[in-house]
Amino acid sequence: MATEYASDKIRNVVLLGHSHDGKTMLAEAMLFASGTIPRMGAPDQATATMDFEPEEHKRKISIGLGVGFAEHNGYKINILDAPGFFDFAGQVLSGLRVAEGAVVVVGPGSQLEVGTEVAWEQLNRTNKPRIVVVNKLDKENADFYGAVAAMREHLSPRPFPLHLPIGSEHDFRGIVDLLHLKAFVTTPDGKGGEVPIPDDMQKLVEQYRGQLIEAAAESDDSLLEKYLDAGTLSEEEIQRGLREGILEGNVAPVVCCSASRLLGVRTLMSTIAELMPPPDVEPAKPAKAFVFSTGGDQFGRVSYFKVVAGTVKADAHLPNLTRGGEERLAQIFFPRGKEHIATTEVRAGDIGAATKLAHTLTGDTLGMKDGGPLPPLDLPGPAYTLAITPKSRGDEEKISSGLARLSEEDPTLHVERLEETKQLVIAGLGDVHLDVTLDKLKRKYGVEATTEVPRVAYRETVSGHSRVEGRHVKQSGGHGQYGICVIEVAPTKRGEGFVWEDKIFGGAIPQNFRASVQKGIVDNMAKGVVAGYPMVDVKVTLVDGKFHQVDSNDMAFQIAGSMAIRRGALDAGPVLLEPVVEADIRVPEKNLGAIMSDINGRRGKILGTEPDDGYEKVRAAVPAHEMLRFALDLRSITQGRGTFQQKFSHYDEMPAHLAKAIIDEFQKQHEAAG
Numbered sequence: 001m002a003t004e005y006a007s008d009k010i011r012n013v014v015l016l017g018h019s020h021d022g023k024t025m026l027a028e029a030m031l032f033a034s035g036t037i038p039r040m041g042a043p044d045q046a047t048a049t050m051d052f053e054p055e056e057h058k059r060k061i062s063i064g065l066g067v068g069f070a071e072h073n074g075y076k077i078n079i080l081d082a083p084g085f086f087d088f089a090g091q092v093l094s095g096l097r098v099a100e101g102a103v104v105v106v107g108p109g110s111q112l113e114v115g116t117e118v119a120w121e122q123l124n125r126t127n128k129p130r131i132v133v134v135n136k137l138d139k140e141n142a143d144f145y146g147a148v149a150a151m152r153e154h155l156s157p158r159p160f161p162l163h164l165p166i167g168s169e170h171d172f173r174g175i176v177d178l179l180h181l182k183a184f185v186t187t188p189d190g191k192g193g194e195v196p197i198p199d200d201m202q203k204l205v206e207q208y209r210g211q212l213i214e215a216a217a218e219s220d221d222s223l224l225e226k227y228l229d230a231g232t233l234s235e236e237e238i239q240r241g242l243r244e245g246i247l248e249g250n251v252a253p254v255v256c257c258s259a260s261r262l263l264g265v266r267t268l269m270s271t272i273a274e275l276m277p278p279p280d281v282e283p284a285k286p287a288k289a290f291v292f293s294t295g296g297d298q299f300g301r302v303s304y305f306k307v308v309a310g311t312v313k314a315d316a317h318l319p320n321l322t323r324g325g326e327e328r329l330a331q332i333f334f335p336r337g338k339e340h341i342a343t344t345e346v347r348a349g350d351i352g353a354a355t356k357l358a359h360t361l362t363g364d365t366l367g368m369k370d371g372g373p374l375p376p377l378d379l380p381g382p383a384y385t386l387a388i389t390p391k392s393r394g395d396e397e398k399i400s401s402g403l404a405r406l407s408e409e410d411p412t413l414h415v416e417r418l419e420e421t422k423q424l425v426i427a428g429l430g431d432v433h434l435d436v437t438l439d440k441l442k443r444k445y446g447v448e449a450t451t452e453v454p455r456v457a458y459r460e461t462v463s464g465h466s467r468v469e470g471r472h473v474k475q476s477g478g479h480g481q482y483g484i485c486v487i488e489v490a491p492t493k494r495g496e497g498f499v500w501e502d503k504i505f506g507g508a509i510p511q512n513f514r515a516s517v518q519k520g521i522v523d524n525m526a527k528g529v530v531a532g533y534p535m536v537d538v539k540v541t542l543v544d545g546k547f548h549q550v551d552s553n554d555m556a557f558q559i560a561g562s563m564a565i566r567r568g569a570l571d572a573g574p575v576l577l578e579p580v581v582e583a584d585i586r587v588p589e590k591n592l593g594a595i596m597s598d599i600n601g602r603r604g605k606i607l608g609t610e611p612d613d614g615y616e617k618v619r620a621a622v623p624a625h626e627m628l629r630f631a632l633d634l635r636s637i638t639q640g641r642g643t644f645q646q647k648f649s650h651y652d653e654m655p656a657h658l659a660k661a662i663i664d665e666f667q668k669q670h671e672a673a674g
Contacts (some may be wrong), residue, residue: 007349018115019084034070049337087152090412110146162253216241279349288367382427382632404444466571470564483556489568520561602626
C-alpha cells in the first residue's frame with residue numbers, strides 16, 4: 001500500500017525535451033535513486049519502467065506519457081515522462097495540463113536542439129516554471145558550458161547554472177551546488193557523498209554564484225534593495241528569490257546530470273522539492289478529478305487522473321461531468337509505469353489511475369457537480385491522413401472496432417468512414433503516429449491492414465452549355481422500352497446546387513414521365529457523370545421528348561434521363577471542383593520564404609502573414625489534395641519547428657489538365673465495364 005502525501009508535499013513535473021536526450025533514462029534514475037524500484041533499467045535495453053509498450057521497445061522511443069513517482073526527503077515527485085518525438089505532441093500537452101512545473105532535459109552539446117526550443121515555447125505559452133537538466137555529461141565531447149551558452153543565446157527566460165560539473169566527459173564525477181555551496185561526487189562503485197569544493201573551481205563557483213544571487217535579487221524588490229546595500233544575500237534569501245523568479249517565469253536554473261550513472265539525480269530531486277510549486281488544489285472541497293490520459297494494459301483500459309479537489313476514494317461513485325452518467329472507481333492505484341500500486345485514496349494534488357471505467361475518456365472530469373466540468377484538453381488537430389483497409393476479407397468489423405478503441409485511448413487519432421469515397425480513413429499527427437497505430441491494431445486486435453493515399457472528394461460540374469437527346473428504345477416482342485427526352489445543360493452559380501426546369505409545352509412527354517426523367521438525371525448526378533464524383537451547380541432544362549402509348553414506362557424515361565445527362569455533361573465542358581482547405585501555418589521567421597515557396601508550389605494562395613514572437617503565422621488556401629503530405633514536408637523544411645492546422649474552406653475549379661486526366665481515366669474504366 002502506498003504512502004499518502006499532503007498536497008504541499010507533492011510535486012508534479014513533466015519531463016520535456018528533444019528525442020534521445022535521455023528523459024526516460026532520467027525518469028528511471030529518479031525512480032531507482034529514490035528506492036521506488038529495485039533495479040535500474042534502460043530504454044535501449046527495453047527494460048525502462050516508463051517505456052513498457054512493445055511499440056516503444058521496437059522503436060526505442062517513448063510513445064505514450066509515462067507516469068510514475070519518486071519519494072524523496074518527505075516529498076512525493078510525480079514524474080510525467082513525455083515523448084520527445086513530434087508525432088506524439090498530444091501526450092506532451094496532456095502532461096503539461098496536470099504538471100505544475102517542468103524539467104527540460106537537454107543533451108551536453110553546444111548545439112541547441114529543436115526539441116528543446118519546442119519544449120521551451122510550450123512552457124512559455126502555458127506559463128509553466130522550469131528547471132533545465134544538462135544530461136549525459138559523462139559522454140565524449142560533453143560541454144556543459146557550451147550547452148548553457150547555446151541556451152542563453154536563444155532562450156528566454158535565460159537559463160543560468162544552479163550546479164556546476166566536477167570533471168568532464170568520462171571524468172565527470174560530481175557537482176557543485178551553487179545554492180548551498182556544497183560539492184558531491186560519486187565514485188565508480190556507486191558510492192560517494194559530500195566533498196570539499198575543488199580548489200581549481202573556486203573562481204568559477206564565485207562567478208556563477210554571483211549570477212545566481214543577482215537572479216534571485218531581481219525577483220523581489222526587498223531582496224534587490226538588500227543586495228545593493230550589502231552586496232550579498234543569505235542562502236535562505238537566495239532560495240526564496242529563486243523560487244519567486246521560477247514561479248514568475250523569469251528564472252530557469254540549470255543543473256548537471258548523468259542519469260545512467262546516477263550523477264546529480266538526487267540533487268535534482270532536492271531541487272525539484274525546494275524550487276518547484278506544489279499543486280494549486282482545494283483539499284476541503286468535494287472530490288473532483290481530471291482524466292488527462294488513457295492507456296491500455298493487461299487489466300484493460302487505464303484512466304490516469306489528477307485529483308484537483310477533495311479526495312477520491314476506492315469504490316467511489318463519481319458522476320462524469322463532461323459526458324453524463326456515473327462511474328464506479330472500484331479499485332484505484334498509483335501508477336508506476338505498467339505497475340499498479342494499490343491505494344485506498346488519492347488526495348488533492350496527487351495523481352492516480354483506475355481501470356475499466358465504462359464511459360470516461362481523456363479530457364473528462366469526474367466528481368461532484370460543484371463548479372461543473374474542467375476545460376477539455378486543447379489538442380492539435382490531424383495533420384496526416386491515410387486510407388486503411390484490412391488485409392483479410394471479413395475483418396472489416398474487427399478493424400472498425402479496433403480503431404474505435406484506439407481512438408478512445410488516443411484523442412489525437414481520428415477515424416472516419418467517408419461515404420463519398422467509400423474509404424475508411426485514419427488521421428493523426430504524422431507518419432510515425434499512424435505506423436504505431438497499425439502496430440497496435442495488429443497486436444491488440446489481431447488485424448493486419450494496408451494503407452494508401454486517400455481519395456479526394458472532388459465534385460463535378462460543367463463550364464458551358466449543351467443540348468442533347470437521351471434515347472432509350474428497345475423492341476423485343478411484347479411490351480418494349482420507349483423513352484426519349486431532350487435536355488439542355490448549363491452551369492449555375494457556385495453553391496447553387498441542382499436546378500430543374502420543365503419547359504415542355506403540350507404532351508410531348510406526359511407529366512408523370514417527366515418526373516421519371518428528372519429522377520434518372522438526379523440519380524446519375526449523385527453517382528457522378530464524368531468522373532465518379534457527385535455533380536453540383538448544374539441547371540437542367542427538359543425541352544422536348546417522345547413517348548409511346550404502349551411501350552413507355554417509368555424505367556424507360558429514367559434510363560433516358562440518365563443517358564441524356566451523361567452526354568450533356570460531356571458536351572458542356574465538364575470540370576472538376578476540388579476541396580480547398582484554409583491552413584494556418586506557424587514557422588520560424590527564417591523559414592518563411594521556403595514555406596511561401598512551398599505553398600505556391602502546391603497551387604496555394606497566401607492569404608496573409610503576421611509575426612509571432614520569432615515565428616511567422618501564415619494563412620493560406622490550398623487544394624486539399626496538395627496537403628496530403630504537407631505535415632512531413634513541413635517537418636523537413638523547419639526541422640520540426642513548424643506546426644499547422646487546417647479546415648475545409650470551399651470548392652474551387654481544378655486546372656483543366658489535372659481534371660482531364662481524372663475524367664479520361666474514369667471514362668476508360670466506364671467503357672471497359674460496358
